Amino acid sequence: AQSVTQLGSHVSVSEGALVLLRCNYSSSVPPYLFWYVQYPNQGLQLLLKYTSAATLVKGINGFEAEFKKSETSFHLTKPSAHMSDAAEYFCAVTPSGGSNYKLTFGKGTLLTVNP
């Protein structure tokens, strides 16, 4: 079964600093990978997704992620954190075969942005 691991349940950065949220996947076949953001008391919003085209994926709100097959990673970055980026971030994967609609999520990383 495919899975994702998010390293760090809580990341704290200063406003203006680099944001790096880590995600590693386990799969024998490169899956499709997603990053979602969840603001307090809201649903999940898609930030970006990797669908086997370009390995560097740009998303909304200045976020981007790079798919690295050799490292089985899909880390999320943003050059300069903003207070409004404070939220919980989830990495997710869908399998390459059957049931490819089924999102499997990591445990999430809570991002805190300090002024």
Add this chain to the structure above:
Amino acid sequence: GAGVSQSPSNKVTEKGKDVELRCDPISGHTALYWYRQSLGQGLEFLIYFQGNSAPDKSGLPSDRFSAERTGGSVSTLTIQRTQQEDSAVYLCASSLNPGRTDTQYFGPGTRLTVL
């Protein structure tokens, strides 16, 4: 346009009671999904609908859980004889078509508390 909506936003119930959670997907979306978000288990897939049919119910935790979809639109998740471990946020999502290439759009969720 209108996103995915869910009602109620919060539900408090007593152990042993039945509850119904409602999801209104984005108009025209043929695929609908239910997920559960709990502190212990994170985000878990529950069930998937294509039209009014549910080809994948593999995530439903017990036979106390059931779901239906009517008119290819509204879906209801029913939990019978609720238990305290059912306390969680229940998220609904929809996509234009099923499959990994279609983005799943999430609703704000229903927070269920079982006393």
